[in-house]
Amino acid sequence: MFQIDFSKVLQLLQFDKRDPLLFGSSLFLALFIGVLLVLFILDKYPKAKFLFLTLFSFYFYYKASNQMIWLLLTMAVVNYGLGVYIRKNSIQWIKRLLMLTGVLANLGALVYFKYTNFILSSISQFNNQPFEALPIIVPLGISFYVFKSISYVMDSYWEFFEEEHSFLDFVLYLSFFPSILAGPIDRATAFIPQLKNNPSTLLTKEDIGKALFLIVMGLMKKYVVADYIGLNLVDRVFDSPLRFTGVENLIALYGYALQIYCDFSGYTDMAIGIALLMGFRLMENFNYPYKAKSIAEFWRRWHISLSSWLQDYLFKPIQMSARSLKIFGNILAVAITFLLCGLWHGASWNFLIWGGLHAFFMIVSLLLKTPRKYLLEKSGLGKLKITGFVQTVIAFHLIMFAWLFFRLPDLNAVKEVLTQMITFFRPAVAPQFVEAYPVITVLIIAGYLLHFLPQKFYGACEGVVIKAPVIVKALIVTLAILIVTQFRFADMVPFIYFQF
Amino acid sequence: MISEKFKAAILKELKLSDFEIQDSTLASQVPGWDSLNHINVIVAIEKEFGVRFKSIEVLKCKNIGDLQKLVNTKLNQ
Numbered sequence: 001m002f003q004i005d006f007s008k009v010l011q012l013l014q015f016d017k018r019d020p021l022l023f024g025s026s027l028f029l030a031l032f033i034g035v036l037l038v039l040f041i042l043d044k045y046p047k048a049k050f051l052f053l054t055l056f057s058f059y060f061y062y063k064a065s066n067q068m069i070w071l072l073l074t075m076a077v078v079n080y081g082l083g084v085y086i087r088k089n090s091i092q093w094i095k096r097l098l099m100l101t102g103v104l105a106n107l108g109a110l111v112y113f114k115y116t117n118f119i120l121s122s123i124s125q126f127n128n129q130p131f132e133a134l135p136i137i138v139p140l141g142i143s144f145y146v147f148k149s150i151s152y153v154m155d156s157y158w159e160f161f162e163e164e165h166s167f168l169d170f171v172l173y174l175s176f177f178p179s180i181l182a183g184p185i186d187r188a189t190a191f192i193p194q195l196k197n198n199p200s201t202l203l204t205k206e207d208i209g210k211a212l213f214l215i216v217m218g219l220m221k222k223y224v225v226a227d228y229i230g231l232n233l234v235d236r237v238f239d240s241p242l243r244f245t246g247v248e249n250l251i252a253l254y255g256y257a258l259q260i261y262c263d264f265s266g267y268t269d270m271a272i273g274i275a276l277l278m279g280f281r282l283m284e285n286f287n288y289p290y291k292a293k294s295i296a297e298f299w300r301r302w303h304i305s306l307s308s309w310l311q312d313y314l315f316k317p318i319q320m321s322a323r324s325l326k327i328f329g330n331i332l333a334v335a336i337t338f339l340l341c342g343l344w345h346g347a348s349w350n351f352l353i354w355g356g357l358h359a360f361f362m363i364v365s366l367l368l369k370t371p372r373k374y375l376l377e378k379s380g381l382g383k384l385k386i387t388g389f390v391q392t393v394i395a396f397h398l399i400m401f402a403w404l405f406f407r408l409p410d411l412n413a414v415k416e417v418l419t420q421m422i423t424f425f426r427p428a429v430a431p432q433f434v435e436a437y438p439v440i441t442v443l444i445i446a447g448y449l450l451h452f453l454p455q456k457f458y459g460a461c462e463g464v465v466i467k468a469p470v471i472v473k474a475l476i477v478t479l480a481i482l483i484v485t486q487f488r489f490a491d492m493v494p495f496i497y498f499q500f
Numbered sequence: 501m502i503s504e505k506f507k508a509a510i511l512k513e514l515k516l517s518d519f520e521i522q523d524s525t526l527a528s529q530v531p532g533w534d535s536l537n538h539i540n541v542i543v544a545i546e547k548e549f550g551v552r553f554k555s556i557e558v559l560k561c562k563n564i565g566d567l568q569k570l571v572n573t574k575l576n577q
Contacts (some may be wrong), residue, residue, distance in 0.1 A: 158556070160560075160562070296534070296536070316538070317555060317559060319538065319539045320542070320555040320559065321555055323539050329539065330536055
């Protein structure tokens with residue numbers, strides 16, 4: 001007779017270090033189908049639906065990380081409380097005091113969990129003393145939900161909420177499972193008003209098509225391109241750069257630029273698609289970033305939810321306060337924003353240098369803006385298509401150079417890669433590499449080609465999925481899952497942005 | 501309602517010959533009004549109308565209409 005071993009089911013639902021709950025796992029697929037079913041049944045009872053989604057989000061967070069449910073809950077209570085008091089209070093200095101308390105409390109939590117060991121080790125290093133790391137576990141996704149909390153407090157202070165909302169609305173915003181681990185860093189002012197209209201699982205044909213297209217694209221980017229290139233090329237080369245020629249190091253760097261884009265935007269595509277299947281709209285996070293003609297444009301296309309957050313809550317306030325310094329006010333705002341952007345990604349000098357490099361590129365571009373514009377206009381080069389192409393190539397290679405500091409563990413490793421590229425380039429190895437690793441070569445070339453295709457192409461593909469009959473949609477999803485299974489490795493490779 | 505003087509100050513700073521600006525227009529929709537140029541536009545408006553904004557007042561503006569209202573409030577004070 002068919003018997004269910006409940007102890008095994010219970011075991012499956014508990015946190016397992018070797019098998020955390022990720023979007024690509026079969027357990028997630030099974031649980032998500034269950035979630036959709038419950039949401040469908042509760043469709044007419046929004047409060048019950050939101051409560052269920054919040055509880056599931058907390059469960060998802062536990063199953064993915066086994067960490068700090070209490071921290072998430074405490075942050076929800078504190079930030080909601082502060083938000084309510086800020087919005088209801090009419091005395092400006094009290095509002096300001098509450099806002100500052102909120103920002104400092106959130107930053108305090110982030111600094112404590114993420115940067116304590118970095119700060120202490122830097123001090124020890126400076127004093128030439130031995131350092132023993134404190135046993136502090138960095139809660140998964142903390143950088144993302146702390147930033148969501150700060151934007152909530154600031155938006156309350158700036159009076160951006162048109163209507164009041166409940167505690168449940170806010171907890172769901174903060175813990176919403178598709179975006180809790182790695183964003184997008186959605187805004188409460190965009191998410192919470194959606195709840196008033198009772199987001200429904202009863203979607204239009206267009207939304208179902210869009211969501212499935214995003215999920216399939218996300219699965220392909222992450223499990224076919226990013227993981228394959230990451231494990232078979234990037235990790236191998238960058239784990240010991242001195243064992244490889246300069247040209248192999250360069251190919252690995254091209255591979256990494258594609259890997260990090262596919263890994264992170266793949267995650268975001270899945271997050272947005274999963275949210276959309278439940279009737280929720282999350283903010284856009286990527287817009288073909290390597291098509292950018294300048295570093296400034298890159299930041300309007302890469303990790304948009306973070307760059308727009310930094311722009312609204314850090315860059316603009318500094319820029320406004322330092323406006324009497326004219327262009328130097330802008331330079332100061334750019335420098336502080338990008339250095340902190342680097343630090344947000346992790347507590348290390350490499351991330352700080354990565355941020356510093358982007359700041360440097362932006363500042364040089366800012367200082368050369370007028371002569372560049374003049375030259376392009378006078379020479380007529382500005383009107384040529386080739387100029388745009390050259391600008392894209394230059395911007396891409398600057399970004400790629402900065403990725404070196406992002407990917408490699410320390411400055412010594414960066415030095416090793418650059419040394420190999422300069423002193424031991426050996427271009428003749430490139431054809432041998434292509435012959436020996438055809439799958440990697442095809443994936444890299446196809447990956448970049450697809451990235452640089454006109455946007456119309458993706459619109460057309462999305463249109464095909466939207467118009468396709470249900471059976472064809474099911475076939476597309478099944479085919480994607482089959483391809484992913486072929487490419488997937490025995491061990492799950494965590495998303496790169498989970499570490500931030 | 502966007503005044504001619506207000507619109508002219510913006511167009512002059514951004515070196516635009518003409519661009520339709522309405523209350524609901526966002527700064528990002530105006531050619532050249534990017535995050536780096538933003539401060540130049542704000543300073544140009546302050547200079548044109550002889551007013552001084554507080555940081556929070558500008559940060560609270562959601563669109564160009566809000567900025568126009570802010571100028572009007574300052575002028576009526």
